[in-house]
Every structure is written in structure tokens, then in C-alpha cells.
Amino acid sequence: MVATHTEATAMTQELRSRNQASQLYVRALSAAWRNNIELHDPSLWLLKEPEMEEKMLRDADIAHAVGFRRHLIAGRQWNVVPQVEGSKRAAMAVGVATHLLEQVEHFTQARLNLARAFFSGARFARIHGKVKTLTLGDGKARKWWVPTRLEDLDKRMFRITPSNQDGQKMVQWKQWDMMRDDWRPLTIEETALTIRHVYQDDQASLGHGRGLREALAWWWWAKEHVFRESLQAVERFAQGILTAKVDGIRDAETGMPNSELINSWRDVLEDLRSRHVLVHDSADSIETVSGSSEGWQMLSTMRGELRSTIFTLVLGANLTTAASDGGSYALAEIQENSTEALIQYDRETLEETLTKSLLGAIWWKNHANIVELGLLNEKPRFSITQEKRQDPQERMQVAQALNSMGVELSLEDVLEQSGFKKPQPGETVIPAGGLQQSIMPQGGLSLP
Numbered sequence: 001m002v003a004t005h006t007e008a009t010a011m012t013q014e015l016r017s018r019n020q021a022s023q024l025y026v027r028a029l030s031a032a033w034r035n036n037i038e039l040h041d042p043s044l045w046l047l048k049e050p051e052m053e054e055k056m057l058r059d060a061d062i063a064h065a066v067g068f069r070r071h072l073i074a075g076r077q078w079n080v081v082p083q084v085e086g087s088k089r090a091a092m093a094v095g096v097a098t099h100l101l102e103q104v105e106h107f108t109q110a111r112l113n114l115a116r117a118f119f120s121g122a123r124f125a126r127i128h129g130k131v132k133t134l135t136l137g138d139g140k141a142r143k144w145w146v147p148t149r150l151e152d153l154d155k156r157m158f159r160i161t162p163s164n165q166d167g168q169k170m171v172q173w174k175q176w177d178m179m180r181d182d183w184r185p186l187t188i189e190e191t192a193l194t195i196r197h198v199y200q201d202d203q204a205s206l207g208h209g210r211g212l213r214e215a216l217a218w219w220w221w222a223k224e225h226v227f228r229e230s231l232q233a234v235e236r237f238a239q240g241i242l243t244a245k246v247d248g249i250r251d252a253e254t255g256m257p258n259s260e261l262i263n264s265w266r267d268v269l270e271d272l273r274s275r276h277v278l279v280h281d282s283a284d285s286i287e288t289v290s291g292s293s294e295g296w297q298m299l300s301t302m303r304g305e306l307r308s309t310i311f312t313l314v315l316g317a318n319l320t321t322a323a324s325d326g327g328s329y330a331l332a333e334i335q336e337n338s339t340e341a342l343i344q345y346d347r348e349t350l351e352e353t354l355t356k357s358l359l360g361a362i363w364w365k366n367h368a369n370i371v372e373l374g375l376l377n378e379k380p381r382f383s384i385t386q387e388k389r390q391d392p393q394e395r396m397q398v399a400q401a402l403n404s405m406g407v408e409l410s411l412e413d414v415l416e417q418s419g420f421k422k423p424q425p426g427e428t429v430i431p432a433g434g435l436q437q438s439i440m441p442q443g444g445l446s447l448p
Contacts, residue, residue, distance in 0.1 A: 041208040045217040065314035073115035075384035093378035110150035117199040121209030124153040125195040137373040145365035195357040223306040245285040316342040354382040
């Protein structure tokens with residue numbers, strides 16, 4: 001079927017005027033670049049409520065889910081792995097990096113702060129350090145720059161400004177200077193010592209990252225509204241509604257209800273109910289009508305659905321605690337694997353950031369020593385240990401089976417899996433093989 005000239009013209013006009021959203025975006029972005037205008041965070045919720053993120057984290061369910069995911073991302077243990085497997089100097093590079101990273105105070109807390117990027121879109125940290133004389137690598141004493149702490153910096157302390165330098169368009173990061181009360185460009189050293197962890201850094205986010213708060217905020221807003229209605233409903237359902245039939249409430253002349261008399265009765269009834277007593281004329285009738293449970297059930301269902309959606313959105317699952325036996329336990333195991341896959345991605349992005357920024361800063365500040373040791377191209381990678389809760393009894397059975405097959409196992413690893421630690425010098429210990437002999441009939445332990 002061949003379209004007529006009129007139909008073809010109408011279709012062409014429709015295509016030309018259908019949607020100009022892409023034109024609006026590219027032209028606004030081009031204008032910002034040409035005029036060196038600051039590229040603001042394109043968050044719609046921050047535009048509506050600047051303190052929205054802090055308010056969201058005061059919600060118990062959101063604080064629990066976000067905190068749980070942050071702890072999983074940050075991890076408890078970390079290590080450094082070689083950049084080049086099989087290299088002769090890989091062990092030396094790993095040893096140097098590990099020793100210097102161990103000097104960072106509250107390193108776990110610093111990783112926890114950076115892990116919030118999935119929620120905020122981006123998190124920043126400034127690396128502080130000092131020079132120490134150390135014998136790293138080949139045992140020779142040298143002056144080393146040692147990182148000592150990671151200062152957490154809010155993303156609102158930074159902004160991105162396009163600049164025109166020698167006819168070339170550049171992007172310049174600026175930081176708010178509280179003493180000067182103004183923005184100032186970052187120096188080369190400050191840039192090298194700044195950790196910028198951005199989550200989902202796509203072009204539309206303009207370098208600010210795309211945090212989970214943008215999707216979570218809609219459910220938080222609905223949850224706040226439902227809880228407000230629920231609190232108002234508590235009084236109605238608990239105390240009921242008073243209905244009063246008052247003799248002579250109509251005006252004798254007009255036949256209409258006497259508004260003054262109605263208001264007076266309302267004030268009296270409210271005062272009497274607050275005192276838990278009702279007094280009225282025998283000709284009047286006062287009754288308490290209990291509220292229907294259907295409204296409360298609807299609010300309860302909505303609160304449960306919003307809570308479940310929040311957990312699913314943040315954790316990839318809606319069971320954050322241990323489930324019971326049967327189907328719920330199997331479902332919890334499946335959802336745990338789903339959460340772990342989500343967390344593993346976040347861990348890897350944090351590992352990449354710390355490898356590039358933190359280890360990069362160490363290699364940059366200690367350039368002379370690194371070159372002298374031949375480690376310039378041997379910068380290792382930072383790695384967060386993937387931990388999963390294990391059943392100690394099950395792990396011990398696996399260890400025993402492997403050991404009986406002649407497989408050598410790490411004593412420290414076996415003790416950690418069992419939940420026990422290696423005895424320290426001077427500690428009172430139970431001799432090997434003497435645990436059974438030390439158990440008394442009453443079930444106690446007789447320590448030597």
C-alpha cells in the first residue's frame with residue numbers, strides 16, 4: 001500500500017515535532033560548556049529538597065538496609081595482590097604496599113564511608129600522610145611517604161566547572177575553601193591525594209554519579225505519607241468516634257442546626273473525654289462508634305509493601321535476617337546469593353578506586369624509592385576479601401576430609417573458619433588432644 005503525498009507530509013511533520021527532549025539536553029549542555037557554567041548534580045530530589053538524603057537516612061528501614069549494604073561492601077579483611085602474576089618483584093611490591101596501607105588509621109571506617117557512594121552517587125576522601133624512615137623492599141633505610149588517614153569529604157564540597165585554556169575545553173574540579181568562603185581549584189598534589197569514588201558514572205550524571213537515592217526517594221516519600229496517615233489513624237481507631245444526639249439543637253426560628261450550640265457541645269465532649277468521663281442530660285444520647293479495621297489493614301499492607309520494596313531495591317532481596325525452616329529458608333538462601341552478586345560488583349568498583357587513587361598516590365609520592373627498587377610497573381591491586389558466613393561444623397568436616405586426603409591446610413585459615421584464634425604467647429592453653437580429658441562430668445572445663 002503506497003502512502004499518498006498528503007499522508008507522507010503529515011508523517012514527516014509528526015516526526016519533526018514529536019519530541020525535542022534530546023535537543024534540549026544537548027543544547028543546554030553545550031551552552032554550559034561554552035559559558036563555563038558549573039555542572040550541577042542533576043538530581044531532581046536534591047533540587048526539591050537539599051537535605052533529602054539526610055532525612056532518608058533517618059528512616060529506620062532505609063538506615064538499616066543502606067548500613068547493611070555498606071558494611072558488606074567495605075568488608076572486614078583486605079589484601080594486596082600482584083599486578084603482574086609470576087613477576088620476580090611481585091612479592092616485594094605486595095610487601096611494600098601492604099606495610100604502607102597498614103599505617104592508615106581507621107582504614108575500615110574510611111572504606112565504609114566510601115562505600116556510601118552507591119547511595120549518594122559519589123564519595124570523596126583526602127589522603128593525609130607523613131614521611132618516615134623505613135626499611136622496605138631490600139632492607140635499606142629510606143625516607144618513605146606513609147599514608148596515615150583518609151579524611152572523609154562530602155561530595156557537596158566539590159564542584160565541576162568547565163574552563164577554556166588556550167582554546168581547549170577542560171574540566172576543572174574545585175573545592176570549597178571554608179577559610180576563604182569561596183571555591184578554589186585543586187592543586188596538582190591535592191588532585192593526586194583525593195579519592196573520588198563515583199557510582200554509575202555515566203554522561204547524564206555529569207560526573208556526579210547516579211546514586212540509588214534517586215529511585216529510593218519515591219518510596220521513602222510514599223512511606224512517610226503512609227506513616228503520617230497511620231499515626232493519625234491510631235487515635236481514631238483507639239478512641240473511636242463520639243456521636244451525640246442533643247435535644248433542642250435546632251434553632252426555633254430558622255429550624256436549622258444551632259452552630260454555636262454544636263461547637264459548645266463539641267468543646268465539652270472533647271474536655272470530658274480527655275478526663276475519661278462523660279456527663280450529659282438524660283434527654284441526650286452519646287455513643288462511641290468503633291472504627292472499621294479495614295482502613296487499618298490497608299495501611300498495614302501498604303507499610304509492609306513499601307518496606308519490602310525498599311529492602312529489595314537496596315539489597316536485591318527482601319529477607320535481611322535469618323529465615324525459618326522450609327520454603328522460607330530456601331528462599332532466603334537464594335536471595336542471599338542475589339545480594340552477594342550485587343555486593344561483589346560494588347566491592348570491585350571500590351577496589352578499582354582504591355587501587356587507582358590510594359595505591360596510585362603511594363607510588364606517586366614515593367616515586368624515587370619505587371624506581372630504585374624497580375617497582376615502577378609493579379603497582380599491585382587492592383582487594384577486599386569476599387566473606388560469607390559459614391557453618392563452623394560443616395567447614396571443620398571439609399577440612400578434616402581434605403587433610404585426610406593429604407592436602408596441606410593453613411592453620412590460621414582453619415582456626416578462623418572454626419571461630420577460634422591462634423593462642424598468644426603466655427596464654428593458658430588446652431594441650432593438643434587433651435580437650436576430652438579436660439571436660440568434667442558436670443560439663444565444665446578443667447584448665448591446667
